[in-house]
Amino acid sequence: MVDVLVCVKRVPDSSGQVLLTDDAQAVDARYVGSTLSEHENCAVELAAQLVEADGGTVSLVSIGAAETVEQLRSALAVGAGAATLVETDLRDFGPSDIAHEIAEVVRAHAEAGRTHDLVLLGNDAADTGDFQVPVRLAHALGRPVVTGIRTVSIQDGRAIAHGDAPDGGRETFDLPLPAVVAVSEGGVSPRYPTIKGRMGAKKVEIEMRQPSRAPVGSGRVRLTLPPPTPSSVQVLGEGPEAAPAVVDLFQSLGVLR
Amino acid sequence: MIVVLIETGAEGVTDTSLETLRFARDLAAEGGGVPVHALVVGARPDLDELGKHGISTLYTAGGEGFASYAAAAWAAALIEARDRAGAVVVTAAGTPRGNEVLAHVAARLDVPMAANAVAFDGLSPLVVTRQVAGGLALEEMQLTQRPAVFSVAGHAVEATPADSATEPTVEELAPTLTEADLVARVVSTEPGAPDESGDLKSARVVVGAGRGAGGPEGFGAVSELAELLGGQLGVSRVVTSLGWRPHHEQVGQTGSRIAPDLYVPCGISGAIQHWAGCASSKTILAINTDAEAPMMTKATYAVVGDMHEVVPAIVEEIRRRA
Ligand SMILES: Cc1cc2nc3c(=O)[nH]c(=O)nc-3n(C[C@H](O)[C@H](O)[C@H](O)COP(=O)(O)OP(=O)(O)OC[C@H]3O[C@@H](n4cnc5c(N)ncnc54)[C@H](O)[C@@H]3O)c2cc1C
Numbered sequence: 057m058v059d060v061l062v063c064v065k066r067v068p069d070s071s072g073q074v075l076l077t078d079d080a081q082a083v084d085a086r087y088v089g090s091t092l093s094e095h096e097n098c099a100v101e102l103a104a105q106l107v108e109a110d111g112g113t114v115s116l117v118s119i120g121a122a123e124t125v126e127q128l129r130s131a132l133a134v135g136a137g138a139a140t141l142v143e144t145d146l147r148d149f150g151p152s153d154i155a156h157e158i159a160e161v162v163r164a165h166a167e168a169g170r171t172h173d174l175v176l177l178g179n180d181a182a183d184t185g186d187f188q189v190p191v192r193l194a195h196a197l198g199r200p201v202v203t204g205i206r207t208v209s210i211q212d213g214r215a216i217a218h219g220d221a222p223d224g225g226r227e228t229f230d231l232p233l234p235a236v237v238a239v240s241e242g243g244v245s246p247r248y249p250t251i252k253g254r255m256g257a258k259k260v261e262i263e264m265r266q267p268s269r270a271p272v273g274s275g276r277v278r279l280t281l282p283p284p285t286p287s288s289v290q291v292l293g294e295g296p297e298a299a300p301a302v303v304d305l306f307q308s309l310g311v312l313r
Numbered sequence: 314m315i316v317v318l319i320e321t322g323a324e325g326v327t328d329t330s331l332e333t334l335r336f337a338r339d340l341a342a343e344g345g346g347v348p349v350h351a352l353v354v355g356a357r358p359d360l361d362e363l364g365k366h367g368i369s370t371l372y373t374a375g376g377e378g379f380a381s382y383a384a385a386a387w388a389a390a391l392i393e394a395r396d397r398a399g400a401v402v403v404t405a406a407g408t409p410r411g412n413e414v415l416a417h418v419a420a421r422l423d424v425p426m427a428a429n430a431v432a433f434d435g436l437s438p439l440v441v442t443r444q445v446a447g448g449l450a451l452e453e454m455q456l457t458q459r460p461a462v463f464s465v466a467g468h469a470v471e472a473t474p475a476d477s478a479t480e481p482t483v484e485e486l487a488p489t490l491t492e493a494d495l496v497a498r499v500v501s502t503e504p505g506a507p508d509e510s511g512d513l514k515s516a517r518v519v520v521g522a523g524r525g526a527g528g529p530e531g532f533g534a535v536s537e538l539a540e541l542l543g544g545q546l547g548v549s550r551v552v553t554s555l556g557w558r559p560h561h562e563q564v565g566q567t568g569s570r571i572a573p574d575l576y577v578p579c580g581i582s583g584a585i586q587h588w589a590g591c592a593s594s595k596t597i598l599a600i601n602t603d604a605e606a607p608m609m610t611k612a613t614y615a616v617v618g619d620m621h622e623v624v625p626a627i628v629e630e631i632r633r634r635a
């Protein structure tokens with residue numbers, strides 16, 4: 057039996073191109089919609105697999121706007137059983153504020169008799185990319201933490217976690233529970249929700265909370281977009297007819313053998 | 314004073330750490346030429362090389378506690394180095410380890426941290442510009458508390474040596490490590506597959522193929538073209554993720570960085586993470602059905618069309634002229 061809490065963040069779905077809000081404080085989700093990052097989808101999947109293997113429960117927590125309920129429901133549909141939303145405007149929140157609020161939820165649940173043995177997070181948030189909420193959370197809770205993890209299993213009450221070594225090999229960590237683990241995408245493939253999963257997710261009552269303190273912030277001045285590089289491409293032609301022009305180019309570059 | 318955590322690999326100090334040293338030196342120069350110190354854990358890099366990169370003092374941490382990687386222990390050593398040096402800036406490369414260790418340092422000292430800086434502007438207050446949203450946007454962030462903690466994104470600056478070399482002194486650190494510092498340590502390591510990407514990294518010509526190849530059988534013509542040009546095949550991550558080609562052929566942020574005279578990406582959209590690996594190509598000829606794909610607008614030359622028609626036609630034309 058293992059009780060897993062997965063921390064997820066509603067982020068703009070900016071796979072190709074991003075726009076900024078008018079006040080340049082955030083990436084604008086208006087035209088692209090919102091989603092969860094691939095790291096976090098993998099964390100949810102890992103949690104579901106752990107509970108399938110050993111029994112237990114998967115809960116979710118998010119700090120964010122009321123609309124985050126959409127992302128919580130989609131993650132509930134693929135294996136989580138409970139969810140908490142700390143409802144707030146994230147703009148003024150820095151990574152230490154987010155870690156603090158997650159820690160408050162973990163403590164409140166422990167007091168109510170639900171100890172989250174394993175807290176899973178994404179390795180880095182897709183929008184702000186701070187690379188620090190997991191470590192700050194672990195410090196706040198006094199728990200061990202590892203980041204960049206692809207797969208986790210529970211053996212004899214310990215978390216065995218695997219990640220990439222700097223030289224491309226594989227590293228293993230062996231942590232006592234309770235622990236905090238930050239997940240990088242690629243170790244598991246997130247499943248798609250079933251109809252039954254979706255129906256079940258609709259019925260879950262999401263625990264709503266308020267932030268426990270005023271945020272200290274992140275030091276953000278503003279966001280900018282990298283200057284667009286003007287295209288100076290020379291189109292050599294369309295389709296197979298372009299082949300002679302291409303080979304002329306190869307000859308002028310001296311790359312033909 | 315600035316302290317830089319440097320990482321080492323089989324070939325000594327890593328390129329990203331040398332880039333970070335350059336970034337730190339630029340910052341030090343702005344601050345009136347304050348010294349740059351470095352910390353290395355569990356290794357002893359070539360002092361001459363570090364001298365070329367302008368290090369004043371090299372702090373080392375070794376012994377049982379550092380025999381295998383533990384982020385919290387490395388952070389304890391970095392904090393000790395910062396205390397000894399009286400450093401107001403603590404930095405490392407924006408690698409998985411660099412970011413992880415700095416996050417521990419920032420959490421322990423209860424100061425902010427900026428991940429993946431690409432530039433700085435002004436010292437009081439220190440403002441760093443860093444990559445966010447997967448590199449698609451930048452954030453200006455003020456670091457008013459001391460020490461200022463930030464990591465430096467790969468390829469933000471060039472790893473050029475210092476104008477004048479130094480003769481670093483070496484100081485061994487012996488930070489007190491607690492059980493909590495060592496509980497999350499690497500307990501075993503399995504070597505990865507041998508690195509077969511050497512030919513790709515050094516190739517003068519690379520012919521690229523992405524999702525546009527359509528499937529594992531779609532690489533015949535591009536491989537042939539690569540061969541005719543005496544080059545190598547390079548692919549996008551979609552191609553390796555789908556198992557169409559092996560990982561050592563991948564170009565990009567999580568693959569190889571290439572710098573050939575000519576790169577010919579076929580059916581590759583040119584996502585930022587792919588571009589990170591091919592931006593140093595001297596000439597790029599993109600072949601894509603979509604004239605608006607980022608790779609097509611960033612390339613030097615382009616052919617609009619189906620790679621399965623265009624590439625065989627090029628191969629045929631080369632043969633005809635041979
Ligand atoms: C953390 C992270 C790290 C990453 N690292 C890397 C990395 O190292 N390397 C990498 O490549 N990606 C990397 N990616 C993935 C990257 O974001 C893109 O998803 C990927 O590069 C897209 O591959 P693609 O261009 O082959 O596919 P797509 O983006 O799907 O593009 C296919 C292109 O082919 C064109 N096309 C389709 N059919 C044809 C045809 N018949 N003829 C000609 N053109 C055709 C289309 O117009 C399109 O432009 C990373 C992503 C993340 C989040």
Ligand SMILES: Nc1ncnc2c1ncn2[C@@H]1O[C@H](COP(=O)(O)O)[C@@H](O)[C@H]1O
Binds near residue numbers: 095179
């Ligand atoms: N607002 C949030 N709510 C819940 N989890 C979050 C939030 N922000 C960050 N996290 C978690 O922390 C991870 C790392 O974020 P970061 O340190 O901001 O890059 C994310 O992948 C999430 O799992």
